[in-house]
Amino acid sequence: GENVEQHPSTLSVQEGDSAVIKCTYSDSASNYFPWYKQELGKRPQLIIDIRSNVGEKKDQRIAVTLNKTAKHFSLHITETQPEDSAVYFCAAIFTGGGNKLTFGTGTQLKVEL
Amino acid sequence: DVKVTQSSRYLVKRTGEKVFLECVQDMDHENMFWYRQDPGLGLRLIYFSYDVKMKEKGDIPEGYSVSREKKERFSLILESASTNQTSMYLCASSFGSGGYEQFFGPGTRLTVL
Numbered sequence: 001g002e003n004v005e006q007h008p009s010t011l012s013v014q015e016g017d018s019a020v021i022k023c024t025y026s027d028s029a030s031n032y033f034p035w036y037k038q039e040l041g042k043r044p045q046l047i048i049d050i051r052s053n054v055g056e057k058k059d060q061r062i063a064v065t066l067n068k069t070a071k072h073f074s075l076h077i078t079e080t081q082p083e084d085s086a087v088y089f090c091a092a093i094f095t096g097g098g099n100k101l102t103f104g105t106g107t108q109l110k111v112e113l
Numbered sequence: 114d115v116k117v118t119q120s121s122r123y124l125v126k127r128t129g130e131k132v133f134l135e136c137v138q139d140m141d142h143e144n145m146f147w148y149r150q151d152p153g154l155g156l157r158l159i160y161f162s163y164d165v166k167m168k169e170k171g172d173i174p175e176g177y178s179v180s181r182e183k184k185e186r187f188s189l190i191l192e193s194a195s196t197n198q199t200s201m202y203l204c205a206s207s208f209g210s211g212g213y214e215q216f217f218g219p220g221t222r223l224t225v226l
Contacts (some may be wrong), residue, residue, distance in 0.1 A: 009153065032213050043117075043203070043217040044156070089155060098163065099144050099207055100171070101215060105155035 002027055002094040006104030013080050014112055021107045023090035024072040032093040033066060033073045034101070039086045047088075048075070080111045116140070117218040119204055125224045132191040134221050136204030142216075143209035145187035147171075147179065150201040150220070162187055163209075194225045 003026040013019050025033075034049035050057045050064045050073065057064050061080075066073040077084055087108050091101040120135035136145065146161040148171075158171030160179040168179050176198060180188045187206075191198055201222050205215040 006155075034213065043219050045217070046214050049214070093213060099210070099213055100146075100158065100161060101213070102158075102172075103148075103156040105153060 002102050004090060004092050004102050004104040006090050006107060008107060009105065010108045010110070012110045012112060015080060015082060017080055019075075019077045019080055019084070019109055019111075021075045021088055021090070021109070022072060023074070023092075023104050024070075025092045025094075025102075026071070027092070027094045028068070028071060029095040030071075030092045033064070034091050035062075035064060035075050036089045036091065036103075037086045038089065038106075044089060077109075080109075082111050082113065085109060085111045117204060117206055117216050119202075119218040119221050121221050122219060123222045123224075125226065126191075126194050127226050128195060130191075130194050130225075132194050132223065132225075134189040134191075134202055134204075134223070136187045136189070136206075136218055137185055138206040138216070139185065140206070140208075140216070141184065142206035142212070143184070144207040144212065144215075145181065146205040146207075146215065147177075147187065147189045148203045148205065149173070150203055156203065159189065194223075196225050199223060199225045 006023045031052040036044040037047045038044040063076045087106045090104040117138045147159040148156045162181045178190045204218040207215045
């Protein structure tokens with residue numbers, strides 16, 4: 001069935017280091033892959049997304065890469081800061097799913113001073 | 114600025130009670146969604162709606178129903194609450210066809226005793 005797997009479930013990095021979170025998806029026809037950030041006690045918010053006709057997208061310190069052949073996409077955060085500490089969710093739109101997102105299980109990122 | 118609100122931040126109910134969770138959005142979005150969020154399980158879709166009086170089952174609809182009588186309002190109903198429905202419930206909305214970004218409400222933490 002439609003599935004998005006996300007790894008790792010927890011990630012701890014030192015401030016200034018890079019963080020990478022990876023997701024794999026099951027439907028090769030998927031065409032939209034967003035990333036949401038949820039800070040403690042707050043609602044999830046979209047931070048970056050990528051469509052299937054693009055291999056990479058950057059926005060300041062964050063970037064998303066997409067490998068359609070391997071059916072995986074990754075979130076890259078460079079020069080991490082304490083405010084990057086949050087839960088990150090990847091998601092995908094599956095064929096025939098309309099606007100329905102299927103989410104990964106989340107990654108708890110902790111940036112340590 | 115999109116605003117999605119939920120009727121309660123915290124709710125405590127007893128087993129067997131009928132529970133109503135309300136969600137309202139003020140941006141004339143066609144699509145509305147209900148998720149539950151549990152540690153390690155991510156965001157799981159319960160029900161969604163693409164139009165007034167229209168509803169579709171998500172991945173975990175058992176024990177829940179929904180109502181969408183007006184475009185801006187989407188209600189989640191627990192017909193007979195059970196302890197395994199203790200969770201964080203998140204509502205979201207998005208624009209019509211092609212509007213993939215979902216805007217989330219603040220969530221309702223429901224405890225069923």
